[in-house]
Amino acid sequence: MIWTLKDLLGLEDLTREEIKFILDTVASFKEVSSREIKKVPALRGKTVVNLFYEPSTRTRVSFEVAAKRLSADVINIVAESSSIIKGETLIDTGRNIQALKADIIVIRHSCSGAAILLSKHIDISVVNAGDGWHEHPTQALLDIFTLQEKLGKIDGLNVSIVGDISHSRVARSNIWGLTKLGVKVTVCAPAMLIPPEIEQMGVRVTHDIDEALKNADAVNVLRMQFERDEQGAFPKQLEYFKNFGITRERLQKAKKNILLMHPGPLNRGIEISSDVADGPQSVILEQVTNGIAVRMAVLFLVAQGRDKNKK
Numbered sequence: 001m002i003w004t005l006k007d008l009l010g011l012e013d014l015t016r017e018e019i020k021f022i023l024d025t026v027a028s029f030k031e032v033s034s035r036e037i038k039k040v041p042a043l044r045g046k047t048v049v050n051l052f053y054e055p056s057t058r059t060r061v062s063f064e065v066a067a068k069r070l071s072a073d074v075i076n077i078v079a080e081s082s083s084i085i086k087g088e089t090l091i092d093t094g095r096n097i098q099a100l101k102a103d104i105i106v107i108r109h110s111c112s113g114a115a116i117l118l119s120k121h122i123d124i125s126v127v128n129a130g131d132g133w134h135e136h137p138t139q140a141l142l143d144i145f146t147l148q149e150k151l152g153k154i155d156g157l158n159v160s161i162v163g164d165i166s167h168s169r170v171a172r173s174n175i176w177g178l179t180k181l182g183v184k185v186t187v188c189a190p191a192m193l194i195p196p197e198i199e200q201m202g203v204r205v206t207h208d209i210d211e212a213l214k215n216a217d218a219v220n221v222l223r224m225q226f227e228r229d230e231q232g233a234f235p236k237q238l239e240y241f242k243n244f245g246i247t248r249e250r251l252q253k254a255k256k257n258i259l260l261m262h263p264g265p266l267n268r269g270i271e272i273s274s275d276v277a278d279g280p281q282s283v284i285l286e287q288v289t290n291g292i293a294v295r296m297a298v299l300f301l302v303a304q305g306r307d308k309n310k311k
């Protein structure tokens with residue numbers, strides 16, 4: 001297939017073939033990180049700007065590492081130390097970055113739709129690094145790539161996503177991507193943390209953690225986002241851990257080789273116990289490593305897509 005998309009804004013709008021094409025491209029970039037000189041010239045002469053309005057460790061560093069491994073120049077803009085705090089709008093910031101002749105903006109923002117809005121006002125590529133509760137497409141791609149790599153296939157798997165589904169862009173992107181690839185997805189949380197009518201996204205809902213784990217090939221555990229609990233209505237931390245926390249006792253009742261995933265950052269003792277997070281079923285740090293190849297593939301493809309659009 002010929003890639004023509006200049007942006008990656010979410011997985012909802014991608015076809016199954018486009019998602020598979022990205023995953024195939026990831027596989028070809030993964031080997032670069034095992035070389036002695038971890039660099040290819042694919043984006044030499046291009047400039048990538050990481051524009052982060054929200055805190056991040058994994059995603060921001062991963063995009064920077066990925067861009068550098070592709071030989072791009074990388075600029076990091078953190079909202080608190082930029083003219084954003086003087087009142088500059090997102091669109092003005094984007095237009096100025098374009099005027100500075102950057103080629104790709106990687107954006108993280110607390111508002112759902114921020115990446116889409118930006119992409120409508122600039123001609124350079126936009127990659128969504130997480131926007132509000134909406135989507136976090138590269139996180140879902142690295143989760144799916146890790147599943148495929150560890151289990152040897154993706155179609156027909158049973159994957160459970162456990163935790164704060166309502167506020168989770170990771171859950172939404174995973175659900176779009178996994179269901180398009182033929183995965184049976186179950187979401188599990190207290191009723192107040194499951195959005196109404198989520199079944200329309202093609203998932204099964206349960207409020208019973210043992211039931212969610214029973215036939216799962218993998219469980220993706222989400223962070224409890226207590227910072228989004230504006231009404232103080234979330235279950236208390238100990239209560240959540242007692243009823244939904246992923247513990248060794250619960251995993252012992254699941255499939256023997258169940259994969260344990262988490263997008264990070266972890267809240268140990270709240271959604272997951274430490275022995276499980278660091279245990280043999282955990283692929284959490286492999287997810288982080290795979291994030292580099294995923295972001296290399298995405299940066300490479302959107303740059304190619306933009307070049308095609310310019311012709």
Ligand code: CP
Nearest residue numbers: 056057058059263264
């Ligand atoms: N998984 C993830 O998005 O982590 P960061 O917030 O550290 O980027």
